[in-house]
Amino acid sequence: MRALQYAFDEALASLWRGRTSGLLSTATIAVALFVLGAFLVATSNLERLGAEWSRAAEMSVYIDDETTPEMRSAVEAMLAPGPLIVSFRFVTKLEALERFKQTFADLAAAAETVGDNPIPASYEVRLHTTPGSQDAVDELAARLRRSEGVVDVRYDRQWLDRLLAAVNVLQGVGLVLGAFLTVAAALTVANVVRLALYARRDEIDIMRLVGAPDAYIRGPFIMEGVLQGGMGAALALAALATVFLAIRGRYLMPLAAAVNLSSVRFLSLELCLVLLAGGMLVGCFGGLVASGGRDS
Amino acid sequence: MDSALSALRAILKALIETSKLSKLYSRGVHALRDLSLTIDKGEFLFLTGPSGAGKSTLLRLLLREELPSEGELKVAGRSLADLSYSQVQAYRRSVGFVFQDFRLIPRFTVFQNVSFVMRVLGVQAAVQQRKTFQVLKWVGLQHRMNSLPEELSGGEQQRIAIARALVNDPQLVLADEPTGNLDPDLSLEIMNLFREINASGTTVVVATHDRELIRRVGRRAITLDHGQIVEIV
Numbered sequence A: 001m002r003a004l005q006y007a008f009d010e011a012l013a014s015l016w017r018g019r020t021s022g023l024l025s026t027a028t029i030a031v032a033l034f035v036l037g038a039f040l041v042a043t044s045n046l047e048r049l050g051a052e053w054s055r056a057a058e059m060s061v062y063i064d065d066e067t068t069p070e071m072r073s074a075v076e077a078m079l080a081p082g083p084l085i086v087s088f089r090f091v092t093k094l095e096a097l098e099r100f101k102q103t104f105a106d107l108a109a110a111a112e113t114v115g116d117n118p119i120p121a122s123y124e125v126r127l128h129t130t131p132g133s134q135d136a137v138d139e140l141a142a143r144l145r146r147s148e149g150v151v152d153v154r155y156d157r158q159w160l161d162r163l164l165a166a167v168n169v170l171q172g173v174g175l176v177l178g179a180f181l182t183v184a185a186a187l188t189v190a191n192v193v194r195l196a197l198y199a200r201r202d203e204i205d206i207m208r209l210v211g212a213p214d215a216y217i218r219g220p221f222i223m224e225g226v227l228q229g230g231m232g233a234a235l236a237l238a239a240l241a242t243v244f245l246a247i248r249g250r251y252l253m254p255l256a257a258a259v260n261l262s263s264v265r266f267l268s269l270e271l272c273l274v275l276l277a278g279g280m281l282v283g284c285f286g287g288l289v290a291s292g293g294r295d296s
Numbered sequence B: 001m002d003s004a005l006s007a008l009r010a011i012l013k014a015l016i017e018t019s020k021l022s023k024l025y026s027r028g029v030h031a032l033r034d035l036s037l038t039i040d041k042g043e044f045l046f047l048t049g050p051s052g053a054g055k056s057t058l059l060r061l062l063l064r065e066e067l068p069s070e071g072e073l074k075v076a077g078r079s080l081a082d083l084s085y086s087q088v089q090a091y092r093r094s095v096g097f098v099f100q101d102f103r104l105i106p107r108f109t110v111f112q113n114v115s116f117v118m119r120v121l122g123v124q125a126a127v128q129q130r131k132t133f134q135v136l137k138w139v140g141l142q143h144r145m146n147s148l149p150e151e152l153s154g155g156e157q158q159r160i161a162i163a164r165a166l167v168n169d170p171q172l173v174l175a176d177e178p179t180g181n182l183d184p185d186l187s188l189e190i191m192n193l194f195r196e197i198n199a200s201g202t203t204v205v206v207a208t209h210d211r212e213l214i215r216r217v218g219r220r221a222i223t224l225d226h227g228q229i230v231e232i233v
Helices: A002-017 A019-055 A069-078 A093-103 A105-113 A134-146 A157-199 A201-209 A219-255 A269-290 B002-013 B055-062 B085-092 B110-119 B125-138 B154-166 B184-199 B211-217
Strands: A058-063 A085-091 A121-127 A150-155 B014-024 B030-040 B044-048 B070-075 B095-099 B172-176 B203-207 B220-225 B228-232
Touching: A002 A019, A002 A157, A002 A219, A019 A157, A019 A219, A019 A269, A058 A069, A058 A134, A069 A134, A085 A093, A093 A105, A093 A121, A134 A150, A157 A201, A157 A219, A157 A269, A201 B110, A219 A269, B014 B055, B014 B203, B030 B055, B030 B070, B030 B203, B030 B228, B044 B055, B044 B184, B044 B211, B055 B070, B055 B172, B055 B203, B095 B154, B110 B125, B110 B154, B125 B154, B154 B172, B154 B184, B172 B184, B184 B203, B184 B211
Parallel strands: B044 B203, B044 B220, B095 B172, B172 B203
Antiparallel strands: A058 A121, A058 A150, A085 A121, B014 B030, B014 B070, B220 B228
């Protein structure tokens, strides 16, 4: 405990003495963790939104105005709930027009001028989101397209799959970039700690000659790295939160109709703690490398 | 029987024993060559000789900063070459050292320079303060405890270095040219401190080339030249 207190006191004093170079390594860690954190925020939110959109995945089956009740029965038979389909709902032409007017208020007047309601009736079909169901959904869509009275079939599964694949790529890029910057940050910390070590070489010589334990000789330098890492991580998280709130307010609020804003969140507390611990670990590694080697 | 007893007595009496001790540096320089000597517990010994005679090398070996190339060096019956890293640390806690250039830490006050040794050994703060004050009083510099080293004279700085060497109650004090930077009067003053340390039972080994000082102190002196003993007085 005394060694820990000594390491902490000496590390704080050393950080204050070498505050200019200490600032450099703290900033490097902050940049590395900011980049890593930014990718984590982006990908975790895209993943969450993707999962939400997947759960609400719908197929829209548009039908001709002239469709007979028999034709509709045949289509409804194909849409019966089963392994692929959760449920379906018929949307009349009038209902579809009202929705259009609500969603695109600016175009409502234009829709009135067309005269007859140009928007077709449709079936909104909710699909199961079981993995590997893609082929079966494609086949169902093809069968529906061939049915009499059906003018078009649209479903949003494909772009969702593409989005999720892009999220995976983004995650990979983030991890590689983050790892690269983290190594650079660790090396910067190691060099800054080495400078502190060089500045205090007389003290260290005396400590070695009086038989001071390693915890007292290396402890302050490792602690210095840990403190730099912790401060860098805290700085990164603060900057990340500021940028996140700014982007959310400025660019996402206008998209509230399409994006469920309550699902767009900052990093979880656990991830924040992991980033903080990660920063400290990087600093600790830098301190260990710099103060490494026994010289008896 | 008598010879066996006297041999046993000699072993118990000896603190430092070297046997055919050699130190060869990488460029083929023999700093010490087949050195065999015994230093008793509680002895005050001078090592003297010209520059490059091997005095500082022997002190470095005694501090276990370096290892012998050949031969054996035992302190309190244990070969220093056989010590593990943690044993070296423990051994060094029983040795005090004084250098020619004092090696005080400039940013520390006198008090901090002395208490630093105990601080990095994890000694309780109250004990640190008590012992530091005691030892500063003993070297007569308790009134300068808040000064920085640069504010002290050479003699005062060396007295602080001696206080630092003593604060941990070592069994052995090693001093490498401790009066090299001091005038003759101050040198004698410093030697008197070493004599007092020795009077309390601590073994003292002082390396110096100042023969006049050795004569005035009047203790056993071993003269080295080219790493070998050439004279014992």
